[in-house]
Amino acid sequence: MKPLNLLALLLFIGGVVWALTRSERSVRAIQQAYLSVMSPFIRSGAGTDSAARLFLRETRHSRELETELAFLRPELGRLGFYEQRCRELEQENAQLREALDFKKNSKFEVIAARVTRRYPSPHSQTVEIDAGTRRGVRPQMPVLSSEGLVGRIESVAPDGEHASVLLLSDEKCQVPAWVQGSSEEGILTGQRGFSGDPMLRLRFLTTQAAVRPGQRVYTSGRGGVFPADVSLGEIQSVEKGALDSEALVRPSVNFPDLGAVFVVLSAAQSPK
Amino acid sequence: MIRYIVITLLLLPAASAVQQLLPVIGPLHGARLLIVPLVFLCCAVTVDLPVMLLLAFCAGFLWDAQAVVLPPMESAMASVSLPESLPFGASMPLFALSGALMQGVQPLFRRGNWRISALLTGVVLLVHLAMEFAVLSFLRGGFHLPRATFLQMTSSAGITMLLSPLCFVLLFRIAAACDHPLHPAAGRRRTRVN
Numbered sequence: 001m002k003p004l005n006l007l008a009l010l011l012f013i014g015g016v017v018w019a020l021t022r023s024e025r026s027v028r029a030i031q032q033a034y035l036s037v038m039s040p041f042i043r044s045g046a047g048t049d050s051a052a053r054l055f056l057r058e059t060r061h062s063r064e065l066e067t068e069l070a071f072l073r074p075e076l077g078r079l080g081f082y083e084q085r086c087r088e089l090e091q092e093n094a095q096l097r098e099a100l101d102f103k104k105n106s107k108f109e110v111i112a113a114r115v116t117r118r119y120p121s122p123h124s125q126t127v128e129i130d131a132g133t134r135r136g137v138r139p140q141m142p143v144l145s146s147e148g149l150v151g152r153i154e155s156v157a158p159d160g161e162h163a164s165v166l167l168l169s170d171e172k173c174q175v176p177a178w179v180q181g182s183s184e185e186g187i188l189t190g191q192r193g194f195s196g197d198p199m200l201r202l203r204f205l206t207t208q209a210a211v212r213p214g215q216r217v218y219t220s221g222r223g224g225v226f227p228a229d230v231s232l233g234e235i236q237s238v239e240k241g242a243l244d245s246e247a248l249v250r251p252s253v254n255f256p257d258l259g260a261v262f263v264v265l266s267a268a269q270s271p272k
Numbered sequence: 273m274i275r276y277i278v279i280t281l282l283l284l285p286a287a288s289a290v291q292q293l294l295p296v297i298g299p300l301h302g303a304r305l306l307i308v309p310l311v312f313l314c315c316a317v318t319v320d321l322p323v324m325l326l327l328a329f330c331a332g333f334l335w336d337a338q339a340v341v342l343p344p345m346e347s348a349m350a351s352v353s354l355p356e357s358l359p360f361g362a363s364m365p366l367f368a369l370s371g372a373l374m375q376g377v378q379p380l381f382r383r384g385n386w387r388i389s390a391l392l393t394g395v396v397l398l399v400h401l402a403m404e405f406a407v408l409s410f411l412r413g414g415f416h417l418p419r420a421t422f423l424q425m426t427s428s429a430g431i432t433m434l435l436s437p438l439c440f441v442l443l444f445r446i447a448a449a450c451d452h453p454l455h456p457a458a459g460r461r462r463t464r465v466n
Contacts, residue, residue, distance in 0.1 A: 008322030012368060015329045019336070019361025027340060027360040034337035037285075041292035052295035 092259065099260040102146040108227060110144065110262035111135050116162070125170035125190060125198070125255070126154060131263055134160040140225055142264045148231035148252030149175065149219060150261050163263075168232070169198035169255050176222040177202060177232055179247075184209045185220055188232055188249060198255055200233055205245040211238055217249050227264060276452040277323050280315045280443075281330060287311040288334045301420065303427035308335055309370070309397055310432050314439040316371035317381050317389045318447070318454050324371040332364030339363070358407060366407070370400040381454075386440050394433025401425045 001009075022030070035042070099112050113131035131137050133156050143150040143165045151173050154166040166173045169190040177188040179202070186204045202217060215235045221228025233249040287307040297303045312331040316324045341357040373396045374389065381389045402425065409415040447454045 005321045008325050012325040012329060012364075016332075016361055016364045019333065019364060020359060022360055030337050030360070031340065034334070038289060038292055038338075041289045045292040045294065048293055049295040053298070056298050 095259040098146050099262070102144075102262065106144075106262070108144075108262075108264045109266045110264050111137070113137075113163075113261055113263055115165075115258050115261060119164075125151075125167040125173075127165050127167065127258060128157075129163055129165055129261060129263070130161065132156050132160040132162050135263075136265050137163045137263050142226045142230075144230060144262045144264060145253050145258065145260070147254065148233070149226060150253050150255075150258065152225060153263065165261070167255060168200065168251060168253065175226055175232065176220040177217050178220045179205075179209075179211050179235065180216040180218060182210050182215070184211055185222075186247075188217065198251065199236065200249040200251055202235070202247040202249050203244070205238075205247060207240060207243065207245055209238070209240075209245045209247075211235055211245075211247055213237055217247075273450070273452050276447055276450040277319065277326075279446050279450065280319065280323075280327060283311050283315065284308060284327065284330050284334055288338065291338075297427075297431065300427045300431065301423040303424055303431055305435065306397065306428055306432045307435075309367075309400060310393065310435060310439055312367060313370060313374050313393045313396055313400075314389075314436060314443055316374040317378055317392075318443055321375065324375060325368055328367035328371050329364055332361065332367045335363045335367070336360045358404065358411070362407060363404070366400060366403050369403065370396050373399065387437075390436040390440060391433070393436040394429050397432055398426060398429035401429060 103110055103112060111131055113129035113135075115127045116130045117128040119126045119128070129143075137153055137156055139153050139155055141153045143152060149168055151165050151167040151170070154164045156163045167190070168175065168188070171190045173190055175188045176185065178185045184205050186202045188200050188202050191199060191201055205211065213235050217232045217235060219226045219228055219230040219232060231252040233251040236248045236250050238245060238247045287310070291305075291307045294305045294307065297305075308331055312327055315327055319327070336358065337360075339358070340360045374392060377388050377392055405417065405421070405425070406415070409417075444454060
């Protein structure tokens with residue numbers, strides 16, 4: 001070993017022995033001096049440390065939130081479905097209550113039925129109901145709702161459980177009608193290809209018809225198919241022609257939301 | 273050369289100050305970047321034995337001044353028994369041993385192959401931490417190395433090793449500024465070829 005290295009080793013060992021034999025008081029003084037010099041760095045380091053901890057906690061927290069979100073998303077979808085179902089049931093309940101009231105107060109002998117299907121054809125406005133021949137339903141019977149006339153039975157299913165209803169909004173469904181507050185009578189029909197909110201047409205009014213928007217239109221009972229004085233709608237506008245006049249009528253029944261209906265089995269006919 | 277030695281000596285307190293600023297890396301088993309040992313190990317391979325021992329003394333001094341746990345002064349707290357920590361000055365021989373290990377690859381370093389030294393930094397740092405743990409276990413009685421401690425030691429050594437190339441680059445710059453060639457063998461070889 002080189003003499004310089006040996007000397008350095010001996011000095012190092014001496015230094016280590018000196019350090020190891022320091023009293024507690026001396027060590028405390030050394031530590032205090034060290035800490036007083038390093039205190040600005042220690043303070044900054046504490047800030048960095050807490051910032052790093054906060055960042056990691058936030059990261060962990062956001063990961064936990066992500067997991068929770070992934071878990072809750074399908075749950076939310078499921079609850080949304082239940083809520084929708086609840087609303088439907090609530091609506092159905094309200095309709096059935098209304099129907100019950102209607103049936104109690106009705107002057108006709110009626111049976112209640114539910115609309116089970118809508119035929120999607122743009123050329124015919126028909127729906128299917130869950131009442132058929134077994135419950136006494138026959139073709140041509142009028143169908144009502146609590147709001148007014150819905151249409152008439154077009155056909156009954158062979159199973160006896162269902163029937164098809166031709167809606168008032170179909171042009172094939174022609175109803176003798178009269179206008180409230182006037183002596184005007186005409187034929188109310190639907191319009192071909194009318195989608196969405198259907199409008200009806202009251203034809204064969206006289207050229208001098210004293211009708212105006214806002215007047216209500218009712219069944220006249222002529223022809224014996226539909227009972228008299230059932231609400232049909234409200235006049236929106238009047239078009240005067242050379243030979244006759246026509247009026248555009250907004251129907252009383254909300255056809256897109258049709259739920260419960262009533263088939264009139266027998267009615268006291270009293271034509272207007 | 274004197275200037276280079278003085279600067280490396282000053283690098284140790286600077287590293288000690290930087291050490292205070294660095295947070296614990298929680299996700300890596302609570303690992304820490306051990307800047308003081310890193311600077312010491314990198315410097316140790318660039319200098320001769322006497323200077324390495326001087327650096328070991330200074331690094332151990334600073335390390336212990338920071339890490340030694342003394343019992344509380346208050347009499348009310350006198351009965352509280354703290355776990356035994358390394359006595360002040362105990363790190364100095366450990367640093368010297370680690371420095372000696374680093375000097376083992378000094379011939380390669382002098383030939384310009386500093387990458388081996390950079391890799392060795394991590395290994396020696398792990399050995400250094402293991403020695404520290406062994407001495408502590410000896411003082412406290414009973415050797416038990418929990419998995420968490422082992423992972424913390426290896427992670428600390430690993431991430432600190434990743435910084436060693438930066439430390440060597442810094443030392444090369446300082447050496448160039450001080451006109452102190454760190455690779456004399458490489459220089460001689462080039463001269464001989466010419």
